[in-house]
Amino acid sequence: MSGNNLKLNFAPIGITGETIVRVGFRPFEKDILHDLRKEFAETHVFRTDRQDDTIIDIPVVPDAEPLSDKVMEVDLKETHWHWPSLMNAAIVRAFSGKREIARDYPVEVLGSPQRNFIGHDGLPAWVQKRSLLEFTPRTIFGSDSKPQFGLLCDARVRNLLLATCDQLIEAGLSPLGRYVLIDHPPNDPRLTLRPQIVGRVASISDGQLVLEDHREGYETVEANKARLSGSKADFDWCVRGLLGNDADRVLKEANLAASQIHAGPGRLKTIEETLGFLRDSSLEAVPGVKFEIAQLLDSKSPSFPTREMIKKPSLVFDPSGTRTDDWNERGIKANGPYDQRTFTPKGLNIAVICQDRYEGQVETFVAKFLEGMPDVKTGRRGREQARYGDGFLRRFQLEKANVQTFTSLSPTLESYEKACTNALEHAADTGIQWDLALVQVEEDFKTLPGNQNPYFGTKAALLKNHVAVQSFRLETMQQPPSGLVFTMNQMSLASYAKLGGRPWLLGAEQTVGHELVIGVGSHVATNSRIGGGTRQVGITTVFSSDGGYHLSERTNVVPFDEYASALTDTLKRTIVRVRDQDNWKNTDRVRLIFHMFKPAKDVEAEAIKAAVEGLDLDNVTYAFVHVAPTNPFVIFDMNQQGQPSWAQQKKGILGPSRGMHLKLGNYESLVVFAGASELKQVTDGMPRACLLKLHRNSTFRDMTYLARQAFDFTAHSWRIMSPEPFPITIKYSDLIAERLTGLKQIESWDDDAVKFRDIGRTPWFL
Template sequence: MNAIALVTPTVPIPVAIVPYDREQLHMLLDREPRDVYATRLDDKRMAVVPLTENAELPGPREQLDPRVNIRLFSTLAREAVFRHLKTMPGGYRVTRRRPPTVESIKQKNIIPASAGLPDWMQKRRTLVFETRTLSASAHDDYVVLTCAERFRPVIDRTCAALATANVTLLGRYVSAWAPSHDQQLAEQLRLAGRIKGVDGDELLLDDHGDGPDRIRKDSAYFEPSLRNFRAVVEALKSDGAERSLRQIQEAEGELRKGKRQLDSIQKTLIWLSRQRLEVAWGVPLEFGAVLAQGSDQPFPFVEVFEKARLSFDPSGSGTMSWPQGGLDRHGPYDSSSFENKRPRIAVVCEARERGKVSAAIADLLNGVPDAENRNGLKPHETGLLGRYKLQRAQVEFFEATADSAASYTTAARAALASAAETGQPWDLGVLQVRRSWKERLSSDSPYWTAKATFLKRDVPVQALSVEMLEMGKFEYACALANASLASYAKLGGTPWLLQSRPSTDHELVFGLGSHTRKDGRRGAGERVVGITTVFSSQGHYLLDARTGAVAFEDYPTALRTLLVEAIERVRRDEAWRASDAVRLVFHAFIQMRRETADAVIDAVEGLGLNRVSVAFLHIAEDHPFTVFDQAMDKGRGAYGPKRGQAVELSSHEWLVSLTGREQINAQFQGLPDPVLLRLHDRSTFRDMRTLAKQVADFGCHSWRTFGGARVPITLLYADEIAKQLAGLEMTPGWDSDDAAVSRIMRRPWFL
C-alpha cells in the first residue's frame, strides 16, 4: 500500500487540556513564536502541545499515553510532516495544511514540449500526505502515513492575456490571488465568480457570493479546473487541440504506471522516515516499515472477492459471471414474462444525418455480426432484438431541420402527436446527439429539451451520438451493445439479477444520493432534493424516490418520510409479516450525520416490524489509500489490484476495488483506486465482510454498460438521477415537482 507505519511513542506526550474555544485555538496556531500546536479533542476540550522546551501553555501540563490517545498521536504526526515540508530548502510550495500537500520541484510541469503549449500552461505533480489509524487482527491499533500523487492543472495567465490569445471568457469561473486563511501558507487563488460580461478593462461577474460583482481583467485568472484547462488548449491549438491533450494524457499515464508510482511513493516515504521529526517537544516521530505483505509490520487482512454470479433464469439454472455471455446463452432474466416484445420506438435526428442514423438504428436492433476483437468477442452480434428475445420493432423517424433546441422540441412533439393520433404510445425515444452540445446551456440544448418533452409523456430516452457512428467497427459495436442493454432496462426489462444468497431475511439495499438546487456555485438559495434508489438483495431495481426540495437542515425529516413510504410500498408488494427478519442496508456518498441516521432508525421503529437490523455504509471515493499488487508486474495494468480485492483496515473500515487491472483499457488511465467503506456507529448490523462483498457484487451489476461500475449501482444510479435532474431543471417548461418522471420510477429511465 502507499503507506508507511508510524511507531507509537513509548514516552508520554506533554499537553495542556483546556476548554474548547474556536478563537483561542486559532490564536494559538497563529501566534509567534510558533511554540505550540492546538487541536480539538472533542466538543468541549482541546489539546495544546508544546513544540519547544519553554513553550508557554494555557493550562497545567499533563502527560498523555499515546497508546491510549492514538487519535491525538495521528493528528500530531500529520502536523509534524507539515512542519517539516514547510522548512525544506529549495523552494517547495506547500499548498495545504490538512492534508499536507506540496508541489514537486523535480516535475514542476509534466506537459511534454511536443504538446506545443506555452510554459504558463502546466500540469504540476503534487504529493499529498495523510495519517490514518489501522487495526490489524490480534494487534494493537497503529498509525500509518500515506502518500499519494496528484496532477493539478495550472493556467498562469490573467484573463487580459487570455483575451489577447482569443480565449473566450464568457461563462467561465475565475479566481483571484488572496492571502490564505492559514498564516503558514502562501497566498492562494480564491474563487471570485462567473464571467457574465465585459466592461472595458473589467469583467462583470455573477455567482460572486459576498464578493464584488466586477474584477479587473489583469487581476483575474481562470479557475484551474480541467474544464477550463481544456478550453484554453482548444483555443490555443484549434484543430491540433486533441493531439496536444492526448500527449498530455499519455505523459501523465507514464507517471501513473503502477511500478513507477509505487517506487516513487516508497522512495518518498523512506526519505521522510530518515528525517528528524517530532510530534511534540521531546517526543520524536519514528517510522516503521513500508506497508506490504511479508514485511515485519502487521498487515491488514486481505481477500479477493470472486466476481458476482449473475442469474439469467428465475429457476436459478442459468448463471454466469459474464453478462454478455449469459445473455447470449440464456437470454434476459425476464424473457418469458416480458410482455412488450414489439417495442415502438420514435427516433429524432437531424435531417442531414438521417441516412447515418437509420443505419445505426438497424445495427442497434439487428446487430453487427462481423465486428469482433482478436479474442473472438462479438459484442453486438444479434442486436437488441436477438440478444433480448424481442420481435420486430416498430420504428418511425422524426427529422429536426436544424441542430437547435427549438427544432428538436418540434420533432419530439410531432412524435408524441403521432402516437396520440394512433392511440399507441411510444415505448422508447432515441435522440441523435452531438458531443459538442454538452457545452451548451441546458435551455439551448437539443438533447435536454427533446428529452424533457418525451419524459413529460412517460417515454424514456436513449441517446446515440454522431461521434459514435464514426468509431472503428469493434468500438462501434461495443457502444451499441451498451446502448441496447440500457434500452432494454428502460423498456422495463430485467437483463439479469445477482444470484440469490441463502437467507431467511428480507433485505433491501438503499442508495442515498442528493441533488442540490442552487443558482451557481455559491449556494445562494440552496435547496436539497434527497434521491433514494431501492433494490432487493438480488439487485432487482424496485424504484427511485425523491423528497421535495428542502433546506439542508430539514433533510433528515424529509428523508424519514420518504423512506417510510418506500419501505411500506415494498412491504405491501412482498407481503412482509411483522415477525419477519428484515435487514436494511444504506449506501451513502457522504458520511451520514447522526441526525440523519437517527431519523432513519426512528422511521424503522415506527413500521411495526419486530426484527429489523440496519447498516449505514459511507462509500468514499476520495480517500488517501492506493493498493498495489506486486505479483502482477507485467502487461497493461501492471501492479494494479484485481477486481474484488478487499483490505480490512479495521472493524468498521474496508477497502474494496470495484474496478481492477482487467478493466484498464489504456495505460494513461493509471491504477484503479478502491473505494473506502466506513460503517456508521449507529448501525446494528455490523458484519463488514458481508457488507463489503455486497458492495463488490453491486459494482458488477450495472445495466448502463457491460463494464464494471466505479461505485455500486445503488449510488451510481442515484448519481445519474442527480445529473439528469440538473439538466432537466434548466430546460424551459420543465416542472421539477411534476409527477411525470415518477410514473416511470420503477424503470431505470435515467441510464
C-alpha cells in the same frame, strides 16, 4: 491475481525517546483557537478535545512552553490521539524552506518547478504541471486485530497558472467569461498563498475586472491581483491560446509525462523516495521524541489488513434459478433475458427521432441496432467473436418491430419537440402506443442549459406520454464498426430495461428474513462556481425478495436539505408495499442497508430508525454505509505485470484486481470495484479502491458482508454490459437526480410522469 503480494501506501509509525511531555489546556472557544493557530503555528500544535470541550496546546520546538495557565503532563506513548496532529506539524517543518507547502491538513507539498511536466519554447514559466505529495495520518487494524498508526503517502499532479490577469492580457489571452481567483495570505507563514475563487469576468476596464456571479464585496478586482485556476478547462485553454497548432501535441506529451506519476511503478517509486526523505529528516513529534517511519506495509506482515478476493456474483437468467452465469453478455446471449416468457409486448412500436439531415445515416444505424452486426468480429486473432451478431430483437427474444421515423428540421429544442409531437399525433391517429423512442442527439447538447437542451426536451415530451426513451449521439453513429458493436451492446441492454424488462437478477443467498438496500445519490445543478447551486438528491430503492434484487416502484428527487425526510417517506412506502407483497410478519427479521453518497449524520440515522420502528417491526437492524470513491488509500499488487498480457504497452501495472477487499477495521473497508483490467488506456494510471465507511450508530456491522454486497451491486447494472465502477445503488440514484434536475428545467415537464405512472416503475433514467 490472488492478492498474495500486496503493498499499501501506508507506512507504520512508532515513537521513541522521552515521551512524558507538558501540555496546556483551556476551555474551547472557536475564535481563540483560530487566533492561537495563526500566531503560534510554528511553535505549537493545537488540538480540540470535544469530550472535555477544551483546547490542548503542545510545544513542538525547543524552549517552547505551554501557552495556557493550566498545564498537565501526558505520556505520548499512551495518548496516541495526539499523534496525527504532531505528525502533520513535523512534516510541515521537514519541508519548510525546501518545497512549497500548499496545505497543512492533509499536508500537501508541491514538487520542484524545475520538474515541470509541460514544456515548450512558446510557454512562459507561469504555465506549470507539477507533482503534488499528499500525507494523511491514519490508524488501521491488521489481520492480528491490533491498531496500527501510520502515514498514508500519495503522489499526483497539479496544474498551475501563476500569471496574473494583466499578464494574460499582455500575452493575448482574455479572461472574459472565466472565473478568477485571488490569493490571500496564509494563517501559517510557511504555507503558500491561499487561493479563493471570487467571480466570473464580465468585462475589463482600466485594469479592473468587472465580475458577475461574484462573492460579496468583489464586484471588481484589479487585473494584476487576480489569476485563473489550474482547472483542466482553463489550463488547456491557456496552452492552446499560447501555442496554437502545437498545443494538442504539447498537451498530449505533458499528460503522458505526468502519467508516470499516476501509474503504478512511478507512483510507488515517488512514495518510497518521499518516505526515505522523511526518515532522513529525523522527524520529531516534540523535542526529544522521534517518529520512527517503517517501510510500506505489505501483505506478509501480520499488521496488514485482512484481505480477500471477492468472487464474481452469479447472475440468474430464469425464474427457476437454473440458468446462471458470472458474465452478463455471455449469459444473456446463451439464455435470453430473465423474463423472456412473460415480457410483453413482443412486437414493439418504435419511434425514431432525428435531424432530417442525418435521416439516412440514422435509419442505417437503427437497422444495425435491431438486427445486429454479425459480420463485425473483435478480439485477438484466432479468438475473434461477433460481439453484436444477434441484435436487439433476437437477443431479447422479440419479434419484428414497427419502426417509424420523425425528423427535426434543426438541432433546437423547439424542433425536436415538434418531431416528438408529430410522433405522438401519428400514434393517436393510427391507434398505437409507442413503446420506445430512439432519439439522435449530439455531444454539443451537453453544453446547453437544460431549458434549451433537446436531450431533456425529448425525454420530457415522451416520458410523460409513457414512452421509454433511448438516446444515441451523432458521434456514436460515426464510430468504426469495431467500436460500434460495444456501444450497441450497452444501448440494447439499457433499452430493454427501460421497456420494463428484466435482463437478469442477482443470485443472492437468503441470509435474513427480509433485506432492503437503499441507495442515496446526488447531483449538483448550478451555473455558478461561487454558490447558489442546488444539490439535488435522488433516491432509489433496491430490495431483496427471495434472493433477487429489484428496483422499487418509486423514484424521487428533492433538494439536499429535504432529502432526510424524503428518504424516510420513501422507505416507509416501500416497506409497507413489500410487506404486503411478501406477506411479512411483524416478528420477521428485517435488515436495512443504506448506501450513501455522504456520511450519515447522527440525527439523520436516528430519524430514519424512528420512522421505520413506527411501522411495528419488532426485529430491525441497520447499516449506514458511506461509499467514498475519493480517499487517500492506494493498493499496489506487486504481481500485476499489466493488462492485457500480450500488449506491448500495458495498462494498470502494479494495480489491484477488481474484487480485492481489505478490511481496515470494524467500520472501514477498501474494495476495488474497477481494477487493472477495467482501465481503458495506459495513461489512466492506477485503479483506486473505494472506501466504505460504516456509521457508528449502525446495528448491523459485518463489514465483510457489506463489502461483498456492495461489490455485487457493481455487476448488476442494466446500463452497461461491463461492471460499473460504483454500486448501482449509488449510481442509479445519481442518474435519477441528474436526469430529473434537467427535466425540471423543461417548462412542459410533469413530475408525476415518473412518480405515479408505469414508466416510473422502470429504470427510465439509464
